Each structure stands twice: as C-alpha cells, then as structure tokens.
Amino acid sequence: MDFKFTEEQDFFRSAVRDAVDRLIRPRTQEIDETDEFPMDLWKEFAELGYLGIRHPEKYGGLDVDVITSMIFYEELARGSCGFSMSVTMQILMGTYFIGRFGTEEIKQRVLVPAIKGEKIGTICFTEDQSGSDLAGTRTTAVKKDGGWVINGRKMWITCGPICDFCTVLATTDPEKGLDGLSFFLVEKGTEGFSTGQKIKKLGSRGSVTGELIFDNVRVPEENLLGEGPGNGVKYTTDILNEVRVMTALNACAIANEAMCDARKYAREREAFGKPIAKYQLIRAKFANHWARYEAARLFAYKAAWMIREGMDCQYECMLAKMLATEMCISAVDEASRIYGGNSFAMEYPQQRYFRDARFLLFGGGCHEVLQNALGAAYLRKAH
Ligand SMILES: Cc1cc2nc3c(=O)[nH]c(=O)nc-3n(C[C@H](O)[C@H](O)[C@H](O)COP(=O)(O)OP(=O)(O)OC[C@H]3O[C@@H](n4cnc5c(N)ncnc54)[C@H](O)[C@@H]3O)c2cc1C
Numbered sequence: 001m002d003f004k005f006t007e008e009q010d011f012f013r014s015a016v017r018d019a020v021d022r023l024i025r026p027r028t029q030e031i032d033e034t035d036e037f038p039m040d041l042w043k044e045f046a047e048l049g050y051l052g053i054r055h056p057e058k059y060g061g062l063d064v065d066v067i068t069s070m071i072f073y074e075e076l077a078r079g080s081c082g083f084s085m086s087v088t089m090q091i092l093m094g095t096y097f098i099g100r101f102g103t104e105e106i107k108q109r110v111l112v113p114a115i116k117g118e119k120i121g122t123i124c125f126t127e128d129q130s131g132s133d134l135a136g137t138r139t140t141a142v143k144k145d146g147g148w149v150i151n152g153r154k155m156w157i158t159c160g161p162i163c164d165f166c167t168v169l170a171t172t173d174p175e176k177g178l179d180g181l182s183f184f185l186v187e188k189g190t191e192g193f194s195t196g197q198k199i200k201k202l203g204s205r206g207s208v209t210g211e212l213i214f215d216n217v218r219v220p221e222e223n224l225l226g227e228g229p230g231n232g233v234k235y236t237t238d239i240l241n242e243v244r245v246m247t248a249l250n251a252c253a254i255a256n257e258a259m260c261d262a263r264k265y266a267r268e269r270e271a272f273g274k275p276i277a278k279y280q281l282i283r284a285k286f287a288n289h290w291a292r293y294e295a296a297r298l299f300a301y302k303a304a305w306m307i308r309e310g311m312d313c314q315y316e317c318m319l320a321k322m323l324a325t326e327m328c329i330s331a332v333d334e335a336s337r338i339y340g341g342n343s344f345a346m347e348y349p350q351q352r353y354f355r356d357a358r359f360l361l362f363g364g365g366c367h368e369v370l371q372n373a374l375g376a377a378y379l380r381k382a383h
Pocket of ligand 1 (some may be wrong): 129130
C-alpha cells in the first residue's frame with residue numbers, strides 16, 4: 001500500500017493552494033455577503049486551465065487523473081463554497097455530457113469556450129416536484145420535424161440565472177419512468193428558453209441559483225446527448241461517483257477550515273483565568289474532530305483511487321460522501337460552540353461554515369437516500 005501523493009500531485013496542490021489564497025480568500029466574505037457571481041475570478045481560474053481540468057488537451061483541458069482533480073476540488077473549497085460550487089458544476093456536470101457525447105461541432109461551439117471561461121454551463125435535473133426521485137421528472141422532450149421540442153421548468157439550478165448553456169434531463173416517454181429519461185443540450189438564445197426566479201440562499205452564496213424555463217424549446221437531433229433516447233439515468237451514474245467524492249472532499253475542506261479557525265480562537269480566548277484550549281472538554285472536541293476528519297479524508301481519497309483504477313465503487317463513493325458530510329456537519333457545529341456567542345456574529349467566519357455545510361447534505365444525493373441504498377446493499381452482502 002502507498003498513502004503518498006506523487007511529487008507532481010504535491011506540486012499541483014501547492015499551485016492550486018497559492019491561487020486560492022491569492023485570488024479567492026481575500027474575497028470570501030464579499031462573495032458571501034453580496035451573493036454575486038465573481039466573473040473576474042471565473043476568468044482567472046479559466047486562464048489557469050482549471051475549468052478544463054478533466055477534459056482532453058485538444059479542447060484546452062488539463063486532462064488530469066481523478067485523484068489530481070480531487071486535490072483541486074479540496075483546495076478550491078478552502079476559498080468560497082459558492083465559487084467552488086460553480087466551478088465544480090462547470091467541470092463535473094455542466095460540461096461532462098457535452099465532452100462525452102457532443103458532436104465535434106458542439107464541442108468547438110460550447111466546450112472549448114466553456115473551458116476558456118467564456119461560457120457558463122450547468123445541469124438541470126431538479127424540478128419543483130422532484131429532486132431525489134428522478135422518475136418524477138415532468139419536463140418533456142417530444143420528437144418533431146427531425147429535432148426535439150422541450151417543455152418544462154427546472155428548479156434549484158446552480159448558475160442557472162447566468163448560464164450560457166445547460167444539459168437538461170427530460171422524459172421522452174413518461175410511461176417508462178427512469179428508462180424514459182434523456183439529456184439535451186439547450187443554449188442561451190434558443191427561442192422559448194428563459195430564466196425564472198433567482199433563489200435567495202442560506203449558504204453557498206455567490207453561486208447564483210435559480211429556475212430555468214423551457215417553453216416549446218426546439219433543438220436539433222444532435223442536441224440529444226448520448227445514445228438514446230432513454231439512457232439519461234445510466235449516464236448519470238457514470239459521473240455520480242466523481243461528484244460524490246468531490247462533495248466528500250469539499251466537506252473535508254470546510255470542516256478543516258472551521259476547526260483550524262476554532263483552534264486559533266481556543267488558544268487566544270480566555271475564560272476563568274486561562275485559555276479555553278486548556279479545558280479538557282474543549283480538547284475533546286479537537287480530538288474527536290481530528291479522528292473523524294482523518295478517517296473521512298482518507299476514505300474519500302481511497303474512493304477516488306478506486307474510480308481511477310476502474311473498480312466497481314459506487315457504494316464506496318456513497319460512503320465517502322456520507323462519512324465526510326456527517327463529519328463536516330459535526331465539525332462546524334463543534335467549531336461554533338468553541339466560538340461561543342461570537343459564532344453568531346457575521347464578522348466571524350463560523351456562521352458561514354455553518355451555513356455552507358448544510359448544502360452537503362443534499363448535493364450528490366440526499367443523505368437519507370444514500371442511507372437507503374447503502375443499507376440495502378449491506379443487507380445483501382454475504383460477509
Ligand atoms: C445550493 C443548491 C444547488 C443546487 N444545484 C442544482 C443544480 O445545479 N442542478 C440540479 O438539478 N439540482 C440542483 N440542486 C437540487 C438538489 O440536487 C436537490 O435539492 C436534491 O436532489 C434533493 O432533492 P429535493 O431538494 O427535491 O429533496 P427531496 O428529494 O424532496 O427530499 C426531501 C427529503 O426527503 C428525503 N427522501 C427522499 N427520498 C427518500 C427515500 N427514498 N428514503 C428516505 N428519505 C428520502 C430526502 O433525503 C430529504 O431529506 C441544488 C440544490 C441546492 C440546495
């Protein structure tokens with residue numbers, strides 16, 4: 001066994017860390033307070049090549065392996081949760097199906113500018129009435145005149161209000177449920193495609209989330225992404241493993257930030273004549289966090305390694321996400337207790353970690369839905 005990152009990966013981590021420290025961290029509070037998408041940062045991260053981290057070099061990407069990409073996501077989440085969410089959306093879901101299934105012409109028109117930071121992309125699964133349960137998708141795509149006509153509304157779409165293109169999950173055959181779902185590329189400017197309300201969010205601010213409306217939107221045949229129709233769910237599971245491990249490493253980063261700040265605070269804050277760091281109950285919080293954090297982070301990288309090795313690892317990726325999310329929710333809670341009343345003050349960062357961490361419970365699959373799947377899988381196991 002080998003638990004070391006390679007020299008190249010260590011070097012890559014330092015480069016990302018430097019960019020995050022220099023470009024994002026001085027702006028973290030501003031992004032959270034204004035809830036505005038930082039377009040200038042987006043362009044800078046594109047120039048550094050990071051928006052094409054998993055795409056082939058011939059389209060302008062860096063084409064790094066899964067583990068290296070996870071290093072990027074972990075470091076990125078040390079900056080701003082909202083910005084990190086927009087970037088990971090673009091890389092992992094916003095452009096994934098286009099890179100995998102788009103025609104060469106679509107790749108040149110959509111993927112290449114997306115990697116350059118000239119276009120923003122997103123994915124649309126969720127609707128008002130259906131989130132976890134994709135079989136409840138009501139957006140329809142009907143074949144007409146050699147193309148497709150899409151009708152429906154999507155909710156909670158990251159970068160929705162500012163996106164230049166999106167990959168939309170729609171049903172081509174409502175009677176088939178999950179087997180009737182397909183992905184379609186829809187670009188800004190297409191007649192009938194518009195943005196609805198922007199959602200005011202608790203956390204992950206700066207990612208600009210909202211509703212997208214499809215009113216008789218006509219797209220050509222080649223905008224159906226992948227073989228199909230009917231393979232949308234199958235294709236989703238192919239990328240979900242990476243999304244879940246990415247979410248796990250986001251959780252590790254937020255937890256670590258919260259507890260490192262709390263450590264500094266505990267050393268300085270005095271109560272009853274000595275720093276609160278001297279009290280055993282406060283020390284226990286750090287000890288418990290340290291153990292959980294190490295376990296969650298190690299397991300997340302193990303899951304990333306399993307993806308890279310091409311192993312069957314859907315349950316490990318779910319476990320990694322569940323473990324790290326729970327660890328993070330507990331860490332931000334404990335860290336805010338250490339801050340005492342000051343955890344309630346907007347000038348301290350604890351309230352932001354506390355708010356941002358809540359998203360982890362839903363992104364990449366709701367906690368209870370993962371528990372259902374994992375519990376059933378565990379019960380099927382022979383040993
Ligand atoms: C900040 C943010 C950004 C987002 N960005 C996007 C985006 O870009 N694109 C997109 O498509 N979506 C996006 N979403 C939506 C997100 O994917 C959904 O919130 C998520 O899929 C859960 O769906 P839901 O909110 O409808 O909850 P529901 O599915 O309605 O679940 C509600 C509750 O019921 C539980 N539950 C559901 N089914 C079961 C079950 N079988 N067993 C036990 N419990 C169950 C859930 O765990 C949860 O606790 C975003 C959400 C947020 C908060």
